[in-house]
Amino acid sequence: MNSTVEQPETFTFQAEVNQVLSLVINSLYSHKEIFLRELVSNASDALDKIRFRALTEHDVMGEDKELKVQLIPDETGQTLTIRDNGVGMTREELIKNLGTIAHSGSTAFVKALQEKKEGDDLQLIGQFGVGFYSSYLVADTVTVQSRAPLAEEAWQWTSEGSGSFSIEPCELEGRGTAITLHLKDEHKEFNTEWKLRELVRKFSDYVSFPIELEVTRTREEPKDESDPEGPKEKVTEVKFEQINNASALWKRKKEDIEDEQYNEFYKHLSHDWNAPLARTHFSIEGRAMFTGLLFVPEKAPFDMFSSMERRGIRLFVKRVFIMEECKELIPEYLRFLRGVVDSDDLPLNVSRELLQEDQMVRFIKNQLVKKTLDLLQELADDQPETYEKFWSAFGMVLKEGIHTDEKNRKKLAKLLRCHSTTQEKLTSLDDYIERMPEGQSSIYYITGDNPATLAKSPHLETLAKKGYEVVMFTDPIDEWVVMSLTEYQDKKLVSVSKGDLELEEPDEEAKKETEAQAKDFKGFTEAVAEVLGDRVEKVEISKRLADSPCCLVVPEHGMHAHLERLLKQSNRDVPQARRIFEINAKHPLILTVRQLHKARSDKLSDWVELLYAQAQILEGSPVSDPGAFAQRLSELMNAAVQPEDLVVDESVVEEEVVEETAAEETETSETAEEESDAES
Numbered sequence: 247m248n249s250t251v252e253q254p255e256t257f258t259f260q261a262e263v264n265q266v267l268s269l270v271i272n273s274l275y276s277h278k279e280i281f282l283r284e285l286v287s288n289a290s291d292a293l294d295k296i297r298f299r300a301l302t303e304h305d306v307m308g309e310d311k312e313l314k315v316q317l318i319p320d321e322t323g324q325t326l327t328i329r330d331n332g333v334g335m336t337r338e339e340l341i342k343n344l345g346t347i348a349h350s351g352s353t354a355f356v357k358a359l360q361e362k363k364e365g366d367d368l369q370l371i372g373q374f375g376v377g378f379y380s381s382y383l384v385a386d387t388v389t390v391q392s393r394a395p396l397a398e399e400a401w402q403w404t405s406e407g408s409g410s411f412s413i414e415p416c417e418l419e420g421r422g423t424a425i426t427l428h429l430k431d432e433h434k435e436f437n438t439e440w441k442l443r444e445l446v447r448k449f450s451d452y453v454s455f456p457i458e459l460e461v462t463r464t465r466e467e468p469k470d471e472s473d474p475e476g477p478k479e480k481v482t483e484v485k486f487e488q489i490n491n492a493s494a495l496w497k498r499k500k501e502d503i504e505d506e507q508y509n510e511f512y513k514h515l516s517h518d519w520n521a522p523l524a525r526t527h528f529s530i531e532g533r534a535m536f537t538g539l540l541f542v543p544e545k546a547p548f549d550m551f552s553s554m555e556r557r558g559i560r561l562f563v564k565r566v567f568i569m570e571e572c573k574e575l576i577p578e579y580l581r582f583l584r585g586v587v588d589s590d591d592l593p594l595n596v597s598r599e600l601l602q603e604d605q606m607v608r609f610i611k612n613q614l615v616k617k618t619l620d621l622l623q624e625l626a627d628d629q630p631e632t633y634e635k636f637w638s639a640f641g642m643v644l645k646e647g648i649h650t651d652e653k654n655r656k657k658l659a660k661l662l663r664c665h666s667t668t669q670e671k672l673t674s675l676d677d678y679i680e681r682m683p684e685g686q687s688s689i690y691y692i693t694g695d696n697p698a699t700l701a702k703s704p705h706l707e708t709l710a711k712k713g714y715e716v717v718m719f720t721d722p723i724d725e726w727v728v729m730s731l732t733e734y735q736d737k738k739l740v741s742v743s744k745g746d747l748e749l750e751e752p753d754e755e756a757k758k759e760t761e762a763q764a765k766d767f768k769g770f771t772e773a774v775a776e777v778l779g780d781r782v783e784k785v786e787i788s789k790r791l792a793d794s795p796c797c798l799v800v801p802e803h804g805m806h807a808h809l810e811r812l813l814k815q816s817n818r819d820v821p822q823a824r825r826i827f828e829i830n831a832k833h834p835l836i837l838t839v840r841q842l843h844k845a846r847s848d849k850l851s852d853w854v855e856l857l858y859a860q861a862q863i864l865e866g867s868p869v870s871d872p873g874a875f876a877q878r879l880s881e882l883m884n885a886a887v888q889p890e891d892l893v894v895d896e897s898v899v900e901e902e903v904v905e906e907t908a909a910e911e912t913e914t915s916e917t918a919e920e921e922s923d924a925e926s
């Protein structure tokens with residue numbers, strides 16, 4: 247396509263755009279004025295981008311160097327134009343940016359949109375951001391004229407916001423974008439001076455570029471300049487007045503900024519509809535001088551776990567915007583943060599490569615982590631309910647840090663919240679320690695898919711009897727957490743499904759008893775081991791079982807069954823880890839089987855196989871040979887029925903016979919009828 251095309255070309259919106267449009271219009275009808283914040287925000291982003299390009303492309307700005315946003319109301323035409331001299335858009339960019347949804351989480355968003363329930367709208371919008379389409383809250387037709395830097399031609403995008411848009415060449419002076427809203431009759435006030443002043447002060451005061459409003463002023467001037475006191479005439483003048491503060495919010499003093507201003511700044515930055523959950527604003531002086539303003543959002547975005555997730559820190563150098571999504575500044579486990587870092591020391595032409603190696607950047611990163619963890623700890627201490635909200639949105643991400651950030655592991659572990667066998671709500675490890683009864687010296691934990699199933703695990707039995715609480719780790723990431731977090735507050739973290747579970751230092755007597763028991767059971771455990779062969783590492787008398795006959799335990803340095811399952815689910819090659827088969831020497835069933843071994847050793851293998859399968863099920867693992875398991879179980883069930891169980895209760899049988907005969911009779915008569923029909 248080229249500029250010789252005179253006729254407007256029509257395009258249809260991507261299906262998802264229509265959905266977003268109707269969602270925006272239906273859910274935000276009582277917050278119409280936010281359209282201005284969104285459009286000014288887009289304009290300010292476009293200005294940031296041209297300023298950044300100018301750092302390396304010297305001619306890109308030409309003569310037009312004063313970056314600004316202009317608001318041009320037109321009362322007669324009932325329009326409002328938002329004009330910027332930013333990066334603008336080419337024809338292709340207009341089609342792509344304003345005709346499709348290019349957010350990284352768009353697929354997930356659209357899916358959520360389709361499955362949404364009544365009343366979810368605001369929340370969905372909050373997680374996605376509203377952007378350009380909010381124009382249709384107040385306008386019935388929107389025209390976007392745009393010229394990319396140094397481009398010869400400008401292009402115009404027009405749409406009534408329903409189904410399609412058109413593209414055609416247009417006249418536009420200079421670089422950048424002019425968005426003209428043809429206001430609906432009922433929203434005429436959005437092109438009045440007072441309304442625009444009010445909205446800019448409320449939503450966009452902190453935007454670091456001037457926002458100018460076109461105003462018409464009439465004044466009286468002497469008709470004859472040489473006679474200042476003579477007859478006057480009215481002179482009308484059209485001019486631009488700056489209506490925002492335009493100083494970078496993060497550079498202002500904390501005391502001078504109101505919560506509302508911080509929140510609006512966050513919304514501008516993140517396109518989030520909700521206010522942030524927490525923030526920290528600081529200046530660091532020392533090895534490096536920089537200012538940081540970081541926000542913790544209230545809700546997780548859709549694409550939190552995809553590796554594409556953008557890390558939302560914007561880097562400025564001496565107030566000049568350098569780059570968005572500056573992932574070099576924060577570790578991956580803090581990717582939920584949004585905010586601004588403004589450095590006084592980095593060079594303006596700083597590149598990604600340089601950022602990766604720079605000492606100063608490393609220093610800034612460490613400080614950002616410190617400030618964020620302090621903020622979260624403060625939240626946890628002073629506003630536990632808000633912290634709970636944070637944890638349910640971002641806990642899974644923060645936990646990654648326990649595995650990856652050794653230096654801050656202790657602090658991160660303090661922020662950890664987890665399920666436990668005795669608590670209804672999530673608990674911290676500090677609170678767990680606080681509740682530990684006398685004699686308990688370690689923190690016990692178990693890993694698995696969900697707390698309800700884990701709570702019934704045989705591995706917990708002896709601990710429960712002793713009144714020991716057990717932490718239940720149920721997120722996939724927890725397997726990596728426990729690999730790294732081996733100690734907390736000088737207490738070992740001990741897995742209850744691994745190795746030897748020594749709940750307390752055994753005294754001489756206990757040791758002797760254990761030895762005697764092992765000797766007593768030697769013949770039996772050896773026979774069991776022979777049946778199970780190399781499927782198990784060894785067979786042992788258990789110290790952790792109380793009510794169950796047996797269980798499977800992972801050797802001290804082996805991989806938890808839960809982790810093994812997770813890896814298999816993600817199609818990873820996992821070597822078959824051999825377990826320790828533990829038996830409960832006090833359990834009646836084990837005593838019976840032991841007796842059976844003495845009396846009928848030929849029967850032992852079937853029983854052992856069944857016990858082993860049962861232990862596999864309780865571990866959450868699949869039974870290795872379900873066919874053989876089912877057959878053995880059926881045979882056993884059959885054999886378990888005693889002759890006296892089969893003595894028939896005559897009274898019940900009589901009733902059944904009567905019913906059956908009645909049924910037969912009706913059937914016979916129907917058949918007879920059918921036959922006679924066939925004959926005739």
Ligand code: ADP
Nearest residue numbers: 288289292332334335343375377378379423517
């Ligand atoms: P978002 O800003 O969240 O990406 P929008 O729907 O608001 O989503 O805008 C879509 C895209 O259109 C932007 O990402 C940007 O590339 C482009 N855009 C919007 N407004 C402007 C503008 N004033 N100047 C240049 N590009 C713009």
